Amino acid sequence: MSKSWPQSSALLKQNEKWIPGGVVSLNRKSDPNICFTRGQGSHVWDLEGNRYIDYQAGFAASFLGHNDPDINKAVQDTLVSQSLLMGAGPTDLEGRFAELFCQSVPTAESIQITTTGSEATYHAIRLARAITGRDHIIVMQGGYNGWHNDVSCNVISTLEDVGARVSPGEYPFDAGSAGIPAVHKSLVHVINYNDIASVEYILKRYPVACMILEPILQNIGIVKPQAGYLESLRKLADDNGFLLVFDEVKTGFRHALGGYQSICGVTPDLSTFGKAVANGYPLGVIAGKKKYMDYFTHPEKSKRVLIAGTFNAFPLTTAAAIATLEKLASPEHKVYEHVNALGQMLEDGLQDIFSKSGRPFHVARQGSAFCVYFMDHAPADFHDVLLNHDFAFDKQYRLALIEEGIFNFPLPIKQGSISFAHTTADIEETLEKTKAVVK
DSSP states (O other), rough: OOOOHHHHHHHHHTTTTTSSGGSSGGGGGOOOOOOOOOEEEEEEEEETTOOEEESSSSHOSSSSSOOOOHHHHHHHHHHHHHHHHSSSOOHHHHHHHHHHHHHTHHHHHHEEEEHHHHHHHHHHHHHHHHHHHHEEEEEEOOOOOOOOTTOOOOOOOOHHHHOOOSSSSSSSOSSSSTTHHHHHHHHHEEEOOOOHHHHHHHHSOEEEEEEEEEBBBBSSSOBBOOHHHHHHHHHHHHHHHHHEEEEEETTTTSTTTTTTTHHHHHSSSEEEGGGGTTTTSSEEEEEEEEEHHHHGGGGGGOOOOOOOOOTTTHHHHHHHHHHHHHHHTTTTTOHHHHHHHHHHHHHHHHHHHHHHHTOOOOOOOTTTTTEEEEESSSOSSHHHHHHHHHHHHHHHHHHHHTTTTTEESSSOOOOOOOOOOOOOOHHHHHHHHHHHOOO
């Protein structure tokens, strides 16, 4: 690479004196390491002053764009008018948000609010165990559902770590962290997405409390459910007494106001949301059927599930979430029409560019989220990606785009995200620069 980022490197080195790894979420660390100092709309600027069209968008959180004026105004008004941390009793903001959320997501009968998506998935699994009286869970190979013990595994594993494809069957627990007790590992069963036979295999062998999955596997790009897959999971859950949990932290509100579940027509028992729900402000949601959510206040102590958090529904973040949902629902802004049109424009342009390159490719897209796979078909699961995708070329491609001022996270198969703030001019510039780097 000809471009360098000496100031960003110096900042990382300075931070490493006080922070292990130099960054507070190690998922943010990348090669090259770039420190961004400002974001506005669809653009970000680094310490060196370089401007980029941003498709990383805070890991897809900034759906309306950076520094959206309507969200900023709601936060500023709340900052002026309210005490920030009451510490006792309900607040009007959390009630307003809960009502608005349930109106937006018809399958949600009630909600609880957390500070992060990881906390939301943690509580969803705990709820499922309390409701069913079972301990085992099913997770997806290549999926991401948070950092906690039950789900910190098999995120982007190597083929050496998980072995050859098996179906029906399960894969080794490839821990994403040291310090996970063996008992947790024994309760978690990892299978491939789109593999109903392996779900049935696990159900015959273990008492399963829940299956948690991204309804579109977006941690590894855009891997879509095959025809009938989600419907089959719904039937298996009903027939076998486990809870179906959709992790919509990435898909929720980015693809539709009602979440991806409103598109696929499958109603989960519980859902989790985050990221786009507050346009990047830290807020998570657990939503679901009231009979299950009421376990948070169950009259029997032995069945009651604890939820607590000093900063749950913090006024500034809740105000941001209210303003975000109001803007997404506004017929004046036509958010989804705009981002879907840009997504189609980008997909068509990428198809044209790569079809002339002589290289195998597949452009995967759902609304405003996209990923270019360097393989000759749409991937069905993570093993399909591991065995067929050209990871080396993907890395080279991303680095070349960064050189040209087009930023997506420099890690192969990471999803790109269009925001409401992007324009046709942004897409045109992106396609022109993509054409140049592919040559």
